[in-house]
Amino acid sequence: MTEKTSTAPDLGCLPSLVGYHLRMMQVMVFKDFNRELVDLELTPAVFGVLEILHHNPGLTQTPLANAIGLDRSSLVPLLDKLQKRDLVAREASVTDRRSNRLSLTPLGQQLLIEARQRVARHEARVLGALSPAETRQLFKLLTKTAAGLTAPTTAS
Amino acid sequence: MTEKTSTAPDLGCLPSLVGYHLRMMQVMVFKDFNRELVDLELTPAVFGVLEILHHNPGLTQTPLANAIGLDRSSLVPLLDKLQKRDLVAREASVTDRRSNRLSLTPLGQQLLIEARQRVARHEARVLGALSPAETRQLFKLLTKTAAGLTAPTTAS
DNA sequence: TATTGTTATACTCTATAACTATA
DNA sequence: TATAGTTATAGAGTATAACAATA
Numbered sequence: 001m002t003e004k005t006s007t008a009p010d011l012g013c014l015p016s017l018v019g020y021h022l023r024m025m026q027v028m029v030f031k032d033f034n035r036e037l038v039d040l041e042l043t044p045a046v047f048g049v050l051e052i053l054h055h056n057p058g059l060t061q062t063p064l065a066n067a068i069g070l071d072r073s074s075l076v077p078l079l080d081k082l083q084k085r086d087l088v089a090r091e092a093s094v095t096d097r098r099s100n101r102l103s104l105t106p107l108g109q110q111l112l113i114e115a116r117q118r119v120a121r122h123e124a125r126v127l128g129a130l131s132p133a134e135t136r137q138l139f140k141l142l143t144k145t146a147a148g149l150t151a152p153t154t155a156s
Numbered sequence: 157m158t159e160k161t162s163t164a165p166d167l168g169c170l171p172s173l174v175g176y177h178l179r180m181m182q183v184m185v186f187k188d189f190n191r192e193l194v195d196l197e198l199t200p201a202v203f204g205v206l207e208i209l210h211h212n213p214g215l216t217q218t219p220l221a222n223a224i225g226l227d228r229s230s231l232v233p234l235l236d237k238l239q240k241r242d243l244v245a246r247e248a249s250v251t252d253r254r255s256n257r258l259s260l261t262p263l264g265q266q267l268l269i270e271a272r273q274r275v276a277r278h279e280a281r282v283l284g285a286l287s288p289a290e291t292r293q294l295f296k297l298l299t300k301t302a303a304g305l306t307a308p309t310t311a312s
Numbered sequence: 313t314a315t316t317g318t319t320a321t322a323c324t325c326t327a328t329a330a331c332t333a334t335a
Numbered sequence: 336t337a338t339a340g341t342t343a344t345a346g347a348g349t350a351t352a353a354c355a356a357t358a
Contacts, residue, residue: 009223010211014204017275018282019185021298023200026182027225028305029175044179045325048170055166062339067165069183074326076341098334098339119173126174129304130297138297141290142177148285149184201348217317230349232318246317254316254357 018145029126036122041085042115049078050112053088053104060099087111174301185282192278197241198271205234206268209244209260216255243267 014020033044042050048068053059065075079102082088087108090100104112127135170176189200198206204224209215221231235258238244243264246256260268283291 009208009215009219011223012207012211013272013275014207017279018294019182019189019200019279020204021295021302022178022182022185025298025302026175026178028302029178032305033175044175048176051168051170052165055168059165060339063165067167070325071327072340073328073342077325093339096335096339098332100340116169119169123173123175126305127301129300134297134300137293138174138301139177141286141294141297142181144285144290145283145294146177146181146184149188149282218315226348227350228317229319229351233348252316252358256317 032126033119033122036118036125037115040111040115040118042111046078046082047115047119049082050087050104050108050115053102054109054112057103058101060093060101062099064102082108188282189275189278192274192281193271196267196271196274198267202234202238203271203275205238206243206260206264206271209258210265210268213259214257216249216257218255220258238264 030044037043037047045068049064052064052067056064061075061079062072065072068075070078079088079090083090085107086105089103089105091103093099093101127138130138186200193199193203201224205220208220208223212220217231217235218228221228224231226234235244235246239246241263242261245259245261247259249255249257283294286294
């Protein structure tokens, strides 16, 4: 009931919510990622696609879309751009001509190598305030929380 | 180099990146939030606005926009909707007639009370897999990480 | 001149539904 | 019939720039 007019407003219960912290964190982490990789024109999503294709040559579009949580129709324009940049190749499958076997081009491979180094620097910066033990702990807690959400309290 | 064609693809280095886990977590947390509050037609952002206005009656638009990390022009359509739903009131300030003093309507107050209960349930579900000590630890680590990113390594 | 809220506009990301070509 | 990729389209959500009213 205090009549705030200037200075940073009272955020109420927001700072006690996980979702609030996750969002703040994600905004900052995204900004840092972007700062490091903007001149390679790589977003986190695109880096993820390149990384997955490197490890799964011949992967087709639908399972790739599922892996990154996109509708298969939403993946199309993303791949169009990557193909136009000569980073990814679509090759009609011989065994099932409906599907495209995806792969990284040599240029895509090369860019991925550079990108990984930058992502490592970004990662080191993001986790810079944490000790190795704290970093492990953070991953453990995030993983545990996520696992608990995917497989909820076996009903009541 | 293994010719993956089916099953879930290999995610490479992605699971070792904080950003990846944050994004996955945020997607799941957002889905759970939505499931709990969709019939109140409240998104996390809108809940945040209501909560902030409750604690800062008379706040004007520009500082509110800053508080939630939006451009002041992006806040306008959001407030338009809330005003149309009779949750928020804009009142021309007497001291500075350029600015609008914002406040929750009685309906807005009432909705906020209901929303807070649901958010608490959502929060309990999200953190369900963690013990109280682990929850405290998670908050501590998220806060520490965020603080380290805002005030980076005092240059070199 | 600078600031508050607003408008006009555009861009990104995403989804749904319908289409095509295969299977 | 069902599936893989595509297209057309639409809806959020956001930003930038320019404007009117006010300071």
